[in-house]
Amino acid sequence: MTPTPSSTLAEISAPSQASPARRLRQLVLRDTNIVVISVVLANLLRAFSSVVLTRLLVPEVFGIAGVIASIVFAFSMVSDLGFQAFVVRHPDGDKRRFLDTIWTMAVLRSAILTCAVFVLAPTIAGLFGKPELTSVIAISAFFFVIEGAASLTLLTALRHRKVLKLSLIEIAVLVLQISLSFILAYLWRSYWAILVSMLAGSAFKTLLSYVLFPNSLRKPALDSLYVRELWGFARFVTGSSIITLLLLQGDKFALGRLMSLDDFGFYILAGNLAAAPLAFTTAYASRVLFPTYSQAWRDGEENLRALFYAKRRLPSLFYCFAAGGLIGCAPLVIAVLYDPRYAASAIYLQILAIAPLFALASYSGNETLTATGHIKATFQASLAKLAWFCIAGPAGFALGGVLGLVLAVGLMEIPPVILKWIQMHRLKFLDLSQELLFLAAGGAGIVIGAVGDQLIHPLL
Template sequence: MASEEELAAVDDRLEAALALPPPRTRSDLSAMLNRLFWSLGSFVSSYGFRLLSNVVLTRLLDPHIFGIMVVVQAMRLGIELLTDVGIEQNIVRHEEGLEPRFFNTAWTMQIIRGVGLSALFMALSPLFARFYDIDVRIFMAIAFAPLINSLHSTSIFALVKNLEVKKRTLFEFKAEFTGFVAAVTLALISPSVWAMVFGTLIAIATRSALSYRLPHPPHKLMLDRGYVKEIMIFGRWIMISSLVMFAAGNLDRLTLGKVAPLALLGIYGLARAIADIPALMARRLTYQIIFPMLAAARSKGDDSLLANIGPQRLRLVLAGAMIMGLGAASADWPIAILYDPRYAQAGWMLSLLLFASWISILSNLNEGLLMGSGRPSYESGANVLRFVILALGLWFGYRVAGFAGAICALIASEFGRYLFVAIGQRRMNLSFFRQDALATLVMIGASAVWIAMRHALGLGAPWDMLGLALKS
């Protein structure tokens, strides 16, 4: 149940750079809608399988197993982002990206990097195991993930470069399905943490193997010095951005993995994974629709789109506010219906986390506008501030009120990120603060009304179990 929103964010920025320009003809419109359909289809299928997998696995595995995997997968993601020079982004952006020498140089660098990262992960595994009091064999096994992942064909990136979204979606669908079947089968055979460990490795290995069935130039180990230098120069900024986003997005998991019971961490990880979905959806829509359209208009000196985006944006955020408000007010119900009773506390956690997700949605929308207006630096600065606030507030919040306090620190960090981006918008005379304030009031109001109706009907509140958690 690893959360990979940082990697997804990098992919979204990449796909945004490749997005189709605003449609001029009916065929252009059809192409854009087709690409959007398959892009959203990829998102829905991927996270649909993850949710389905979690629903099934929670009925087979204990919460502490999920807690172990939250820590292990977060460490894996952090390791994989080290020396991330953006192999995919380099192949896609370079005009010679599909030429054999560049293509195979990138593939060779990818494998060398995978070998190095797996060796580093294995060397650090005893230290991680002692720090988190987790069986060192689990870290040692997951240490093979970067290597196995690096063995995939760079033909996957060729699909992105050629805008073959449908083929990429179907490929990822097959890989996700195989991973789902592997995890569930292993959990049925042996309901232990090893089912998730080996399920993860099998899913990665299957994806790597399937990638060689995609059309691609012949692979050959080679290193062209000129191309290596180009890839490294371009990739250093991707590495910095990726590490900042990882630190901001995973500090809670890594910190709570040290101070909290693993069973509760597993429940929190489940709630966090669900709560992140709306924000990730907003990011994908922003970077694949709003950003490329604004960028294309800006390159032509046309400011009319930016000037007229306000009314459409207002309708979007008000609709989102209603949905998120109702979701926060009834988050405990789907948890109770879908998941094993041992995970019931995920209900109140999800309810609170959806407020953090709402602020993240607004930030994603605003960051897309700044990117489209040529101000990408604000996104990095916002994530740095998000990390600092979370680092300062997480430990204190957990000490005062347990996971409820930790979630409040997370909400505060998202609010800090939003304010940083809002300041950038104001400097550009592009502020939507009033819209966002109104939408937030609508969300809170919708949530309050629905909770009041629940009380009137004797159905309680989504936070009823929070009182029991604080007492314990």
Template sequence: MSDTIVQPAPSHWRRLTAKAFAPTMLVAGTVILLNLIRMISSMVLTRLLDVEIFGVVGVLTSIAIVFTMISDLGFVAYVVRSHEGVDKRFLDEIWTLRLIRSASLSAILAACAWPIAAYVGQPALAPAIAVFGICFLFDGLTSMAVATSERSGRIARISLFDVLTTITQTILTIAFAWALRSYWAMIYGMLLGNTIKVVLSYAMFPDSARRWRFSAARAAELWRFSRYITGSSILTMIITQSDKIALSRFLPLNLFGLYVIATTLAQAPTAFTSAYANRVLYPIYARIVREQAGALQSRYYAERRRISLLYALAAGGLVTMAPVVIELLYDPRYRGASLYLQILAIGSIPALNTQAANAALIAAGRMWTTLISNIVRLGWLIAAGTAGYLTFGPTGLILAVGTVEIAAQAYYWFALGQARLLALREEGLMIGTAVAGAAIGKAVAMVALNFIH
């Protein structure tokens, strides 16, 4: 009798383990853990460092993102989609091209550090900008393991890599902040953390060693694949960084520091949308297209329905819960970030829809849709941002930034319709769920703020 009772347990345990390590659960769990680590880091660092320091780091990060995006060649997407994605010679050639690009960026940023610092109105930051550029070189030295693991679906190993590197960098940054109490603590933490990241990228993944192998033919082939991605990334850079470039000039560093903190928190849900779309949905959609292209229409929503609804509920709740989040995480000096977070969180609601649509359309070979969607975003940012700034000042510009993804969603509905992937019932269900999440979040916030205050 005891055997009859005990035998089902291993099977039940295996089913639970299989669910826990399913790609979607791994991505969701990893993003939640990473966001928790970043929140703890933010809470500690805001108590060690002045608000102005976060403004400085925001300027440095924006500059780095600008250089990254204008030179984006879509290395990971190229490896995942290519039929040669597991060939050693192919990976050597891609690694070499990526290293050339990264070393060039480090050199260019060092050379341009002084004029860039003068342009943003912070000439004293020139040495920091030059040193910060070394991060590009570390990125080029890392292995191709993340791309090959995404292609093969080894999400658990990638997740462990992300968690270890984030924890390491967080500990180092906090240690430097405790000792130095300046923005150099953040820079040193990133540089040393990236050094460890390079080492782990080879130590944690099998067959990750690469050798120099330059191929002009491969470079030309990569450019044919990535030219739409590069153009789209340039537009993405303008869309995502123009607000920070403008506000760093219009706002004093303490207020800009509040905006940077709000931006970091608002990126928590979109970090999930990016990871889920790139690491789970895109490989699935690409495999469907490679093996049975006609099935994409029936599986586009089916592969993500449950996750999309849960995400919509949480994203809607974040908009109305933003003041509670700021009150719980920070001391009163940072209370002004709550309005910025509420506005920016609006853009997180359609983010999973747009990311999923982009993944499906790229997998289907419609590379131009990413570029066009960013043209739509840019048009909205120029029109709404200009009107908002003239009417409400910097807050009006932030409102345009927070709603830019709504304009992109409208375009993706059109693009999905052209590709015969759009289902209005599915889209309406997700919108209704987000509204419900906002209503629940508002009710919770009203009760919570009464207790906090």
């Protein structure tokens, strides 16, 4: 049944009259809780995978896997057309002609990317100074055609907020990929084990997109109206993705040249730990907030601001408190996870963990603006980040050396947050008191985390 205006807000705020068992089941199956559980489970599976694979394969294999991941990520970002956001928010997102057109565009994009990477494999390998990787780079090109052939049911399911089903699919794909990588690594003892298992995982996800959903088959179509709308939407998404690519790699390139290998290793380790909370922010914003906001906007919800904050209030409070806690107890985290040789990572972790503290506000604001038709928001936020990095990066290095540059990276989410708050205020979507409350929860987390570090750290 299609929700009537204000029904989405009522669903969030109305108390349940169900039995205790049913209320418990409803609590567990809430979209926010599903995202939290799936993110935690996926991280545990990846951690278990790394423990096993490091005992079966030599370190060089993981370096090669990193090169392949960088190549796939780079080509994906520079050709990002924003299919997910476009399908989820479009009024015709369930119409066959619309879906056929978007699927055709996705297939064409993936075919072009596959050919490009395959042909450029020798050149790419040469740029990395590893000509022996030409064959593995060429084979990795098939990632694009496999993923591009997937049905759009994965996007329409997100549109209809089938978070549980999508999360189960991702976990199933991850389990298959990890299991296959164990078997192939044991048999082959080479990087082909990881590459083949990754390709198999993508193929399995594509297969599930057709098997698990009704009306999943698509046929070639190019509706000129939808194509023009997609291009109009994608020009901002693609520009933002290219800038994001520069931002994600810029700090590593600069610091890799400025730092010793040991210090750079500490920085990478801290960056990986600081990025862990972002797995929740990205999944929660894209799978929970954006579909909810898009539906409310399509249904003519009158009080959008109330809906936005009712949906994200508790998750934001808990998340900001936890993110602040990571900043406060960073030395304790490093001491618990690693031996004393890695103690220098703590200062980098404290600085880099500032960005995740502001990330949920930034991502939530972005989904609010995009869902209500303000598609330039993502591109403008990326420009704000780039401007900050170009100005604050050199200034930080001049004033504080390498640590000043790292601080500029850690504070990078603040400019887009301020920009989105200004845009939301103009549209009467902003509740600044709520946003400041979330940050206050982060401040409380920092204090409690620091106290915990002072009390527990000396006992280790």
